[in-house]
Amino acid sequence: MDGVTATGVRASARIVARADGRGGTALPVLDGEGPLALRRTRAHGAEARVMVVGAMSGPLGGDRFSVAARVEEGARLHVGSAAATIALPGQAKGEARYEVRLDVADGGELHWLPEQLISAAGSDLRVTTRAELGAGARLVLREEQVLGRTGEEPGRLTSRLTVRVAGRAVLDQELACGSGAPGGWDGPAGLAGHRAVGQIVLVRPEFAGHAVRAQALGECAALVPLAGPAALVSAVAPDALRLRRLLDEALTRLG
Secondary structure, three states, X not given: OOEEEOOEEEEEEEEEEEEOOOOOEEEEEXXXXXXXXXXXXXXXXXXXXXXXXXXXXXXXXXXXXXXXXXXXXXXXXXXXXXXXEEEOOOOOOOOEEEEEEEEEOOXXXXXXXXXXXXXXXXXXXXXXXXXXXXXXXXXXXXXXXXXXXXXXXXXXXXXXXXXXXXXXXXXXXXXXXXOOOOOOOOOOOOOOOOOEEEEEEEEOHHHHOOOOOOEEOOOOEEEEEEOOOEEEEEEEEOOHHHHHHHHHXXXXXXX
């Protein structure tokens, strides 16, 4: 359900993916309105595919968006977005919030691959992503954040990502950058002048017995093992195009 209030837009979307018993994946719940419109696209083998289509600008100041996706046992789901999300200043005061909740059952698989999030000048956005996975679940999760449009300074962007497998936290991190963020975010120990930052989280049951090896992936990217059956690729780049290239190359290398 969504609506417009004096403090901004409220919008939510829900996806449920379920094995259809014939080797494919059904979508018994596909519910999104307003700025979070959902479109079913052509399936790829056993994998159902959904696109988030932005029907409005935003999120703007004061907006509250939430997306929830649940993948049940034996189902496979791929979720992308039709275009980048742009955080913008709005007439309403206060920060905007975008919450993502992902649940993948044992034996389910989710590819969560949205387009970039762009922090425009004057915006203030807090993004919270929480993924809960069963012991035998599989996940590919990509985040890409671009600080400012061409020729402008970024707004304030705070992003927290938590991934839990079988009730155990394998990743819990927060990034704050842009106008008003704590000092040091753009220094040598932070983004070092880069304006695009991203990561891929991989959860695969086989990683439990054969953890990936920590390694540099060029000058601006690294692969590190996480606790449990998970790995993390982190990268920074001067712009969104080069960031995507780094992450795609890392994903191809991991197979």
